[in-house]
Amino acid sequence: MSDRRAELESAPWGGRTRRYDLIKEGVVAVVIVAIVVAALSTLFGSPDEKQVTFKEWATAAPADFYATSVQELAGSSGTGGYGAPYNKASDGVNLGPLYLAKLLGVTHPVDTVNDFVITPLTTVSNAAPVADALKTWQASDAKTQSTWATNYDNALTKVNQDQAKVPAGNYGPVPELAAGLLTMAQAGSLDGALLSQGNYFQTDNTKQTLFLGDGSYFNDKSTASNLQGSTWGMMNETGRYPGQAWLWLYSFWYQIPPFNNGDSHPFGANADAWIMVIMGALSLGLIIMPLIPIVNKLPYKIKIHRLVWKNYYQEENL
Amino acid sequence: MSTSTEKEMWVTKLRKGWQKNLPVEKLLPDTQPAYVASWIYLFGVATLASLGLIIATGLWLSFEGASWYHGSNVGHFVNSLHFWSVQFFFVFMVVHLWGKFWMAAWRGRRMLTWITGALAFVGSIATAFTGYLVQSNFDSQWISYEAKDGFNSVGIGSRFTVTNFGQMLLLHVAFLPVIIGIITLIHVLLVRAKGVVPPIDAFNKELGERK
Numbered sequence: 024m025s026d027r028r029a030e031l032e033s034a035p036w037g038g039r040t041r042r043y044d045l046i047k048e049g050v051v052a053v054v055i056v057a058i059v060v061a062a063l064s065t066l067f068g069s070p071d072e073k074q075v076t077f078k079e080w081a082t083a084a085p086a087d088f089y090a091t092s093v094q095e096l097a098g099s100s101g102t103g104g105y106g107a108p109y110n111k112a113s114d115g116v117n118l119g120p121l122y123l124a125k126l127l128g129v130t131h132p133v134d135t136v137n138d139f140v141i142t143p144l145t146t147v148s149n150a151a152p153v154a155d156a157l158k159t160w161q162a163s164d165a166k167t168q169s170t171w172a173t174n175y176d177n178a179l180t181k182v183n184q185d186q187a188k189v190p191a192g193n194y195g196p197v198p199e200l201a202a203g204l205l206t207m208a209q210a211g212s213l214d215g216a217l218l219s220q221g222n223y224f225q226t227d228n229t230k231q232t233l234f235l236g237d238g239s240y241f242n243d244k245s246t247a248s249n250l251q252g253s254t255w256g257m258m259n260e261t262g263r264y265p266g267q268a269w270l271w272l273y274s275f276w277y278q279i280p281p282f283n284n285g286d287s288h289p290f291g292a293n294a295d296a297w298i299m300v301i302m303g304a305l306s307l308g309l310i311i312m313p314l315i316p317i318v319n320k321l322p323y324k325i326k327i328h329r330l331v332w333k334n335y336y337q338e339e340n341l
Numbered sequence: 342m343s344t345s346t347e348k349e350m351w352v353t354k355l356r357k358g359w360q361k362n363l364p365v366e367k368l369l370p371d372t373q374p375a376y377v378a379s380w381i382y383l384f385g386v387a388t389l390a391s392l393g394l395i396i397a398t399g400l401w402l403s404f405e406g407a408s409w410y411h412g413s414n415v416g417h418f419v420n421s422l423h424f425w426s427v428q429f430f431f432v433f434m435v436v437h438l439w440g441k442f443w444m445a446a447w448r449g450r451r452m453l454t455w456i457t458g459a460l461a462f463v464g465s466i467a468t469a470f471t472g473y474l475v476q477s478n479f480d481s482q483w484i485s486y487e488a489k490d491g492f493n494s495v496g497i498g499s500r501f502t503v504t505n506f507g508q509m510l511l512l513h514v515a516f517l518p519v520i521i522g523i524i525t526l527i528h529v530l531l532v533r534a535k536g537v538v539p540p541i542d543a544f545n546k547e548l549g550e551r552k
């Protein structure tokens with residue numbers, strides 16, 4: 024646009040004016056919006072689906088909880104193999120040659136064996152078999168521990184997590200430890216122990232959330248509520264409430280190839296990182312939109328502004 | 342005091358700049374240009390009104406605490422007020438954004454008004470996201486579990502820990518609202534200082550352009 028035009032458009036308005044009470048407009052707006060908001064809150068309330076606790080999980084799906092505990096001991100759970108920022112088990116997600124998470128390192132160490140199973144078990148007084156199992160475990164070296172846990176994890180997986188069908192084998196104290204944790208969770212003492220990890224003040228729920236997510240119970244529950252990322256879950260809410268609808272564009276990329284191609288495809292496996300980059304670029308684009316050629320000419324070509332200023336255009340014969 | 346020392350002082354510069362760009366007559370005028378007559382202008386004000394309600398209900402929630410808003414009827418009602426204010430805030434803001442786009446409202450050296458608006462939009466998404474994380478219900482558990490992968494994937498998760506309720510609560514009630522408040526204040530003051538942008542064809546005659 025010409026400088027002359029910018030000058031005219033930025034100069035104080037010299038044309039016709041009308042009376043306009045900004046303050047009254049603002050106050051009326053607050054009152055009206057408040058009334059509508061109060062009405063909707065009374066009629067519909069807001070999302071209130073109760074949080075999942077370990078007690079609930081261990082009671083409703085004991086086999087799933089038990090098997091997950093074994094996976095935590097064997098390090099075969101989702102968290103166990105995650106990589107940065109929790110551990111060094113894998114390289115994590117990458118943008119081509121860039122492994123950003125790995126580069127920034129393990130800033131939030133999570134040791135699934137001790138943080139999820141052993142330390143919580145030591146905070147309560149256990150029945151004799153569990154107490155003995157704990158002693159045996161603590162007296163063994165890491166290699167033996169890992170052999171026991173891996174053996175039992177594999178055996179349990181083979182029989183579809185049906186504990187009763189597991190054949191005899193070299194499992195050490197692992198079955199008793201998992202049983203002990205199950206009892207502890209069912210009694211409701213695991214939630215607090217996972218959070219506090221032996222401390223007093225604690226507000227970081229990372230360990231609970233990671234453990235919860237390693238099992239099927241939590242995931243199945245979210246699938247039932249349509250909250251999975253592959254079904255636009257990012258912008259959904261529980262029940263019939265509106266979620267973060269403004270994330271539609273972010274959520275959109277997860278629904279299309281190559282990002283929904285599954286973990287065997289490089290873009291599928293690293294979709295999280297690529298989509299983050301795309302959204303970062305698009306956000307920047309929005310911020311500097313007036314400088315982007317073609318896009319910044321659209322309002323001149325598609326004349327929606329004639330509707331906005333309809334009266335004025337009529338009055339001024341434009 | 343001589344004029345030369347006056348010029349050097351920062352306080353003088355600030356006062357003069359303020360008086361020149363935003364005298365109180367401009368901040369609180371009695372009139373607006375004749376073209377400020379469209380329903381689209383209501384959406385900026387409506388966004389501002391919803392933001393006010395969000396802050397008021399949010400403060401109420403903060404004083405009672407995180408276990409109150411899902412643990413009591415009154416708490417849950419205030420939680421609902423906060424929730425619906427946010428939904429309206431976004432609806433109004435998005436209509437406002439599209440309106441300003443089709444009006445090319447960045448014309449006449451109003452680029453910074455657009456930029457502050459867009460920053461408010463992006464910042465509001467971050468704020469709302471942390472809000473969904475501190476609902477302390479099933480959804481917030483799930484969102485934190487899922488979202489951690491997105492942030493971890495590009496390394497943001499090494500510092501910004503969505504599964505850390507304490508961190509999210511502090512960002513949601515302190516840091517992010519303050520940022521949004523400041524950006525919004527600048528945004529609205531810029532609109533007052535620059536005046537409402539004239540219609541695209543307002544100066545066709547002066548510019549000798551065809552319509």
Ligand code: HEM
Pocket residue numbers: 381382383384385386388389392434437438441446447451454455456457458459460461462465525528529532536537538
């Ligand atoms: C916190 C969110 C926001 C609030 C509270 C807000 C508030 C306002 C208000 C009260 C006005 C003046 C009245 C009007 O023209 O509607 C305004 C103008 C404006 N807004 Fe926003 N806004 C917000 C977000 C945005 C966004 C996301 C954009 C675009 C990216 C934007 C772009 C503009 C522009 C360019 C103007 C100047 C219009 C003119 O000169 O006529 N705003 N805003």
